[in-house]
Amino acid sequence: NAGVMQNPRHLVRRRGQEARLRCSPMKGHSHVYWYRQLPEEGLKFMVYLQKENIIDESGMPKERFSAEFPKEGPSILRIQQVVRGDSAAYFCASSLRDGEAFFGQGTRLTVV
Amino acid sequence: GENVEQHPSTLSVQEGDSAVIKCTYSDSASNYFPWYKQELGKRPQLIIDIRSNVGEKKDQRIAVTLNKTAKHFSLHITETQPEDSAVYFCAARGGTSYGKLTFGQGTILTVHP
Numbered sequence: 263n264a265g266v267m268q269n270p271r272h273l274v275r276r277r278g279q280e281a282r283l284r285c286s287p288m289k290g291h292s293h294v295y296w297y298r299q300l301p302e303e304g305l306k307f308m309v310y311l312q313k314e315n316i317i318d319e320s321g322m323p324k325e326r327f328s329a330e331f332p333k334e335g336p337s338i339l340r341i342q343q344v345v346r347g348d349s350a351a352y353f354c355a356s357s358l359r360d361g362e363a364f365f366g367q368g369t370r371l372t373v374v
Numbered sequence: 375g376e377n378v379e380q381h382p383s384t385l386s387v388q389e390g391d392s393a394v395i396k397c398t399y400s401d402s403a404s405n406y407f408p409w410y411k412q413e414l415g416k417r418p419q420l421i422i423d424i425r426s427n428v429g430e431k432k433d434q435r436i437a438v439t440l441n442k443t444a445k446h447f448s449l450h451i452t453e454t455q456p457e458d459s460a461v462y463f464c465a466a467r468g469g470t471s472y473g474k475l476t477f478g479q480g481t482i483l484t485v486h487p
Contacts, residue, residue, distance in 0.1 A: 307474050
């Protein structure tokens with residue numbers, strides 16, 4: 263039973279490019295969460311999704327960021343026109359409705 | 375929405391001592407409180423959790439206590455070992471923000487041999 267899988271593990275983008283981060287939840291999990299972690303800081307909630315639905319996106323910046331969790335395939339966090347301030351570790355977690363949340367290894371985005 | 379405060383931000387202990395990390399939360403409807411350990415460059419890993427219908431839970435050297443009235447919960451690590459050194463995060467879930475985990479700021483625990 264594979265855990266939460268995120269790819270890529272490391273992503274380098276130039277300013278103005280798009281970054282696409284993928285997350286495959288644990289088998290049977292239909293709840294996905296994305297968090298951002300800046301160096302030496304805590305985990306900041308971005309968005310909570312269920313299959314084909316955004317449940318809570320209160321932590322998402324209003325511009326350039328979007329997320330989806332389609333009926334088939336992984337959840338995608340998309341950052342358009344990246345800026346240096348987007349450099350961070352992005353973690354995905356998945357859970358059953360009331361169960362513990364398991365985290366993926368994260369994607370470390372560097373914007374140069 | 376929920377707000378979680380965590381203290382202290384850094385904690386240094388000698389091997390064999392106990393370590394205590396405290397968190398407070400704001401949403402009285404929150405009903406699930408996990409603790410995560412994160413080593414440098416790695417994913418957060420759940421070490422223990424507690425639900426609001428329980429006051430205390432223990433797993434070997436780790437215990438968590440919950441005071442719903444005061445809206446605070448604590449992590450206790452006994453007989454600390456150097457491999458316990460990491461960043462520890464508390465979190466809260468439920469209530470008006472059902473589903474998402476709101477994390478504290480983290481505590482850097484250093485256990486000196």
